[in-house]
Amino acid sequence: MTGVSKWYDDFQVLRDISLTVEVGEKLVICGPSGSGKSTVVRLLAGLETHQQGDIHLQGGVMDAQRPGDIGMVFQSFNLFPHLSVLDNLTLGPVKALGLSRAEAEERARAYLDRVRIPEQAEKRPAQLSGGQQQRVAIARALCMEPKLMLFDEPTSALDPEMIAEVLEVMEDLAADGMTMICVTHEMGFARRVADRIAFMDAGEIVEIGAPEQVFKAPESERFALFLDKILKH
Amino acid sequence: MTFRTIALLSSVLLLTACSAAPGTWGWYVIDPTTDNGWTNIRFLIRGFTSTIQISVLAAVASIIIGLLVALPAFAQNRWLRLPNRIYVEFIRAIPLLPMLFWVFYGLPVVMRGMGISISIDPFWGAVITLALSDSAFTAEIFRAGIQSVPRGQAEAAQTIGLSRAKAMRYVILPQAVRRILPPLANQFIYIVKMSAFASVIGMQELTRRANELVVTEYRPLEIYTLLILEYLVLVLIISAGVRWLERRMGADESR
Numbered sequence: 001m002t003g004v005s006k007w008y009d010d011f012q013v014l015r016d017i018s019l020t021v022e023v024g025e026k027l028v029i030c031g032p033s034g035s036g037k038s039t040v041v042r043l044l045a046g047l048e049t050h051q052q053g054d055i056h057l058q059g060g061v062m063d064a065q066r067p068g069d070i071g072m073v074f075q076s077f078n079l080f081p082h083l084s085v086l087d088n089l090t091l092g093p094v095k096a097l098g099l100s101r102a103e104a105e106e107r108a109r110a111y112l113d114r115v116r117i118p119e120q121a122e123k124r125p126a127q128l129s130g131g132q133q134q135r136v137a138i139a140r141a142l143c144m145e146p147k148l149m150l151f152d153e154p155t156s157a158l159d160p161e162m163i164a165e166v167l168e169v170m171e172d173l174a175a176d177g178m179t180m181i182c183v184t185h186e187m188g189f190a191r192r193v194a195d196r197i198a199f200m201d202a203g204e205i206v207e208i209g210a211p212e213q214v215f216k217a218p219e220s221e222r223f224a225l226f227l228d229k230i231l232k233h
Numbered sequence: 234m235t236f237r238t239i240a241l242l243s244s245v246l247l248l249t250a251c252s253a254a255p256g257t258w259g260w261y262v263i264d265p266t267t268d269n270g271w272t273n274i275r276f277l278i279r280g281f282t283s284t285i286q287i288s289v290l291a292a293v294a295s296i297i298i299g300l301l302v303a304l305p306a307f308a309q310n311r312w313l314r315l316p317n318r319i320y321v322e323f324i325r326a327i328p329l330l331p332m333l334f335w336v337f338y339g340l341p342v343v344m345r346g347m348g349i350s351i352s353i354d355p356f357w358g359a360v361i362t363l364a365l366s367d368s369a370f371t372a373e374i375f376r377a378g379i380q381s382v383p384r385g386q387a388e389a390a391q392t393i394g395l396s397r398a399k400a401m402r403y404v405i406l407p408q409a410v411r412r413i414l415p416p417l418a419n420q421f422i423y424i425v426k427m428s429a430f431a432s433v434i435g436m437q438e439l440t441r442r443a444n445e446l447v448v449t450e451y452r453p454l455e456i457y458t459l460l461i462l463e464y465l466v467l468v469l470i471i472s473a474g475v476r477w478l479e480r481r482m483g484a485d486e487s488r
Binding site for chain 2: 045046047066067068070071072074076078079080081082091092095096097137140141143144
């Protein structure tokens with residue numbers, strides 16, 4: 001994305017954001033609330049519109065993408081409560097990609113295996129724990145075989161003991177070479193997985209760099225202060 | 234709750250009627266043990282057929298019209314949303330009885346002017362009027378129900394590649410139905426009661442039959458009391474059905 005700006009009425013949420021993510025790269029975005037980090041991810045997912053600048057995916061404009069090319073995982077899971085876990089996973093492939101029911105189910109079960117909950121396929125989302133629900137949400141996005149996976153604070157709504165199981169699944173995914181952009185405050189995860197970390201504040205990317213460099217010696221005072229706060233507790 | 238209020242008011246009405254006029258209470262007009270009383274009761278009860286037919290047809294039509302009217306309310310374009318607002322505000326403002334007169338006496342004239350010669354009989358006049366009048370309310374019920382589904386659901390549907398129409402069909406509407414059904418059932422009870430207005434254009438439903446019997450028997454208190462009981466029974470049955478449906482769906486939700 002180049003020179004992207006966005007306003008809500010008079011309030012500017014994004015200021016001239018330029019960002020390039022290579023295929024296979026893992027980018028972690030962090031920053032205080034209201035810094036615009038969620039907005040960046042939601043823009044890429046096509047959930048928001050921007051007023052200035054361009055966004056391209058592998059050389060094409062965003063609108064021309066195949067449905068489901070960009071997978072999104074939400075903080076609040078957003079599973080479909082009226083459908084079974086299996087139907088949550090097959091809905092997109094069947095209705096948007098035109099797969100047959102049998103093909104979609106085979107694919108869904110494969111991805112449920114991958115997020116380590118094959119035995120929950122017939123249950124409703126409400127019967128699962130938060131961690132399990134988020135893993136289903138990841139599998140649902142994967143079923144569309146996306147080129148890019150977006151995560152918007154995927155562990156922020158979870159109890160501490162469930163955060164690990166979701167992060168493990170995400171690390172597996174990273175190890176398989178998926179291109180990922182992840183908004184999170186899990187700095188341990190960022191250190192282990194991220195190729196680069198971007199720190200956002202007040203609608204700008206203040207600093208971006210490799211984790212070892214950024215953690216050791218943050219260039220900006222704002223980032224240093226932020227790291228200090230979240231790493232201390 | 235509407236149902237309890239009706240039940241309570243009816244009981245009060247009955248008790249007052251019985252106790253206020255002990256000497257003049259003329260059971261004989263509706264005494265099933267006498268030939269005359271039994272004939273009268275059968276005459277009154279046959280009105281259930283029309284009342285139920287009119288109500289069910291009007292309710293089904295109202296739901297279809299209501300859904301069609303509600304959907305434009307979710308358009309992103311302001312001008313596409315406008316027809317929804319106009320329809321709801323306009324139809325909702327017309328009292329039922331004037332609308333019934335207009336449909337029954339006026340609509341055939343309008344149609345004749347357009348070169349279509351139709352006559353509207355009391356049955357269809359009542360069905361059309363009730364359906365139109367109620368559809369403004371069902372449209373609002375649909376709109377509120379659809380809006381009550383959290384935004385994240387539509388967003389999740391979008392990210393797995395569903396178009397707006399498919400998201401509505403497979404994600405939003407199935408969830409909205411659970412919230413829509415209870416108020417919709419309430420609306421059905423309302424239709425049943427409002428169908429009494431069909432009596433003024435000559436439809437022989439429950440109320441018209443009671444009126445006709447009063448003219449021949451001169452016993453308004455007894456006959457109208459029985460009429461109220463007839464509606465009470467009908468509404469009680471519907472209420473029981475609705476509660477059964479709600480329980481079933483509630484169980485489904487937590488399953």
